[in-house]
Amino acid sequence: MPVTKGIEKLIDEAMGQIKTMSTEEAIAAHGNDDIVFVDIRDVRELEREGMVPGAFHAPRGMLEFWVDPASPYHKEIFSDDSKTFVLYCQSAWRSVLATKTLMDMGMKNVKQFENGFGGWKDAGGPVAERPKKSK
Numbered sequence: 185m186p187v188t189k190g191i192e193k194l195i196d197e198a199m200g201q202i203k204t205m206s207t208e209e210a211i212a213a214h215g216n217d218d219i220v221f222v223d224i225r226d227v228r229e230l231e232r233e234g235m236v237p238g239a240f241h242a243p244r245g246m247l248e249f250w251v252d253p254a255s256p257y258h259k260e261i262f263s264d265d266s267k268t269f270v271l272y273c274q275s276a277w278r279s280v281l282a283t284k285t286l287m288d289m290g291m292k293n294v295k296q297f298e299n300g301f302g303g304w305k306d307a308g309g310p311v312a313e314r315p316k317k318s319k
Contacts, residue, residue, distance in 0.1 A: 206297070222269050225274055233301060
């Protein structure tokens with residue numbers, strides 16, 4: 185089956201419909217009580233690169249299931265309508281598509297930041313190690 189709409193087209197279409205913060209705006213917003221940074225990268229990326237301090241890790245493959253209150257995998261953190269959820273990945277491709285998907289699900293308090301975690305680090309944003317799971 186040939187691909188009739190490639191990833192670049194999907195990202196371009198999503199960019200026209202979602203809200204995006206600049207990297208500088210995201211760094212400035214870090215630590216605000218009304219912002220939840222959501223890291224959607226694979227756990228191996230977090231272990232290798234670190235993450236935004238205090239970010240909530242929601243792997244891209246589980247995101248929709250964790251957001252949907254009707255899902256048996258729902259995470260309560262996503263039920264807080266008073267928060268703005270700022271998604272990020274490494275290069276802002278997955279986060280663009282994930283933000284669009286969550287908007288399609290009805291979330292209004294979701295956005296992503298440009299340039300992803302790579303841009304965050306390049307701009308001097310704080311970086312923390314992935315929290316270790318307690319046994």
